[in-house]
Amino acid sequence: MNAAPADQIRLLDVQGLDVRLSQLAHKRRTLPEHAELDTLTADHTQLRDLLVASQTEESDTAREQTKAEQDVDQVRQRAARDQKRLDSGAVTSPKDLENLQHEIASLARRQSDLEDVVLEVMERREAAQERATELTGRVESLQSKISDATARRDAAVEEIDNEIATVTKERAVIAGTIPADLLKLYDKLREQQGGVGAARLYQRRCDGCRQELAITELNEVRSAPADTVVRCENCRRILVRTPESGL
Structure with a gap:
């Protein structure tokens, strides 16, 4: 030739x-922001999963607390009815009186046990709420970092793409003369x-x-x-x- x-x-x-x-x-493919975003995104996904788990736990314990409080209220109402019967003097049979007093005592123990359950559930719910609040803050912080890294990556990519376009045009002009x-x-x-x-x-x-x-x-x-x-x-x-x- x-x-x-x-x-x-x-x-x-x-x-x-x-x-x-x-x-x-090569520079476009290997921008440090790419690796940074991969790490941040992986961490964000992990924290989001933990946050969802904490929110689910809080929701579950909220329902559990409501059920436990309803149980306490039912026992309290029943005990109040029995105490009212006892105080009214309508029950005169010694055996019936003994049974009624025994039931009131049993209901009091039952109410105390259920109130302990309510307190235990409330503690677990509070812990779940605190965990969810903490994780929410961490997720928001990571999201801010992701947004910042994304903006920096996009700016770097735009700058590189502009230079690529300029060099490509220059190449086309010179290649056209060969x-x-x-x-x-x-x-x-x-x-x-x-x-x-x-x-x-x-x-x-x-x-x-x-x-x-x-x-x-x-x-x-x-x-x-x-x-x-x-x-x-x-x-x-x-x-x-x-x-x-x-x-």
């Missing part, structure tokens, strides 16, 4: 822009060779693979016409000659 030396030099310009685009793409067959070969080699399709021959060394050319290869390059597109024998990339090639 033949191409004017100026076209080959411009190929190095395209290569430089392609390297920059690769660097920008013969299509040369550019096609370059793009093919760039895909095969890890993003580098053309390399400068500098001080008898290929800038692509960093290998110094053998004397026979150097002689071939020296003797090749200026418009000949030469290739590195080692990496097969397009080898662009410049005044600094050491030929």
Whole structure:
């Protein structure tokens, strides 16, 4: 393949822009905010699960407390009725009086036991409420950090994307001045060779693979016409000659 030396030099310009685009793409993928958001989001999800569990526990104990208080109230009402009967003098049979007094005493013990249950449930409910309040604060704090990290990430991505757009336009302008067959070969080699399709021959060394050319290869390059597109024998990339090639 033949191409004017100026076209080959411009190929190095395209290569430089392609390297920059690769660097920008890598920078975009590896922004520290990505890892930060992954960590924050995982922590947020875990805390949200704990918060839901605490809220569920608080709700369950609230219902349990209501039921226990209703049980106490029922026993209290029944005891009040029995005490009223006892105080009214309507019960005159000694056996009935004994039974009624025994029932009142039993209800008093039952009421005391149920009130202890209410207190125990109230303590558990209060603990669940405190835990939910604490977790709510932590979730809100994490959400604030997530919002901040998201804003920083979006700003960084926007800045990178703007630079990518600028470099892409510049590449398109320069690539448009390079013969299509040369550019096609370059793009093919760039895909095969890890993003580098053309390399400068500098001080008898290929800038692509960093290998110094053998004397026979150097002689071939020296003797090749200026418009000949030469290739590195080692990496097969397009080898662009410049005044600094050491030929």
